[in-house]
Amino acid sequence: EIVLTQSPGTLSLSPGERATLSCRASQSLPSNYLAWYQQKPGQAPRLLIYGASSRATGTPDRFSGSGSGTDFTLTISRLEPEDLAVYYCQQYGGSPLYTFGQGTKLEI
Amino acid sequence: QVQLVQSGAEVRKPGASVKVSCKASGYTFTNYYLHWVRQAPGQGLEWMGLISPSGGSTSFAQKFQGRLSMTRDTSTRTVYMEVFNLRSEDTAVYYCAREQLLNCFGFWGQGTLVTVSS
Numbered sequence: 001e002i003v004l005t006q007s008p009g010t011l012s013l014s015p016g017e018r019a020t021l022s023c024r025a026s027q028s029l030p031s032n033y034l035a036w037y038q039q040k041p042g043q044a045p046r047l048l049i050y051g052a053s054s055r056a057t058g059t060p061d062r063f064s065g066s067g068s069g070t071d072f073t074l075t076i077s078r079l080e081p082e083d084l085a086v087y088y089c090q091q092y093g094g095s096p097l098y099t100f101g102q103g104t105k106l107e108i
Numbered sequence: 109q110v111q112l113v114q115s116g117a118e119v120r121k122p123g124a125s126v127k128v129s130c131k132a133s134g135y136t137f138t139n140y141y142l143h144w145v146r147q148a149p150g151q152g153l154e155w156m157g158l159i160s161p162s163g164g165s166t167s168f169a170q171k172f173q174g175r176l177s178m179t180r181d182t183s184t185r186t187v188y189m190e191v192f193n194l195r196s197e198d199t200a201v202y203y204c205a206r207e208q209l210l211n212c213f214g215f216w217g218q219g220t221l222v223t224v225s226s
Contacts, residue, residue: 035212037153044203044216045145045153051210088153092211096169098143098155 002027002094004101006087012107019076021104023089028069033092036065036074039103040085048087049074076106084108110134112142112204112217119223120194127190128220130204137185138162141207144178144189146200147219154200158207159187194224 003026013019023034032052037045047056049065052072062077076083089101115129130142144156157168159178166178177190191198201219208214 033211035210037213039153044219045213046216047208047212047214050208050212050214054210056214090153090212096155096171097158097167098211100153100155103152 001096002091002099004089004091004099006089006101006104008104010105010107013079015079015081015108017079019079019106021074021087023072023101025070025091027094029091030093032068034072035090037088037090038085039088045088079108081108110206110215112206112215114204114217114220117221119225121226122195122224124194125190125192126194126222127188128202128222129186129188130217131184131186132206133185137182142187143205143207143213145203145205145213148200161187196224198222199224
């Protein structure tokens with residue numbers, strides 16, 4: 001089973017600061033099948049990044065994804081108050097086929 | 109625009125079953141897998157399984173083998189997820205989600221709260 005470990009568990013920052021969220025896989029991910037989601041309180045998750053670094057439709061360009069193999073990063077360049085959310089990474093290709101990290105809570 | 113609309117909240121007793129629906133619109137129904145993902149209160153996201161709307165084939169996470177069923181009705185563009193022999197730990201919000209490029213979940217339903225309580 002591929003396990004995704006996200007760090008830190010909680011990140012407290014101020015508006016305008018840069019946020020760096022980490023997602024580490026227990027095995028190398030094939031073809032960078034790694035995505036990032038944002039979940040605001042009381043809402044369904046929303047796709048932000050797919051293929052490790054491609055922004056989904058509607059994702060602001062201050063969100064960027066990077067990494068390969070086992071280490072992946074979501075960066076938010078200039079935080080805004082509405083970025084308060086839990087962020088999840090997700091992989092495809094292991095067993096089970098799809099797994100999520102445990103999430104990073106971003107406090108603004 | 110792509111929309112996934114789920115059925116309403118349900119309450120069940122332990123040992124019962126529950127069936128949740130997800131009606132799709134705004135795209136060619138048979139072209140994309142639909143998945144079910146659940147989230148227990150205050151917890152993270154857990155992938156349960158997927159269904160191919162074109163042929164009806166399914167794939168489930170090992171954890172749910174034998175306790176989960178997924179079906180579809182192409183005439184109404186609706187997929188169904190049924191969980192059998194419910195336990196208190198099945199209390200969660202259940203989401204349907206449509207797959208997109210590179211095996212991620214591009215569109216989500218609004219979620220259905222299932223509460224299992226005696």
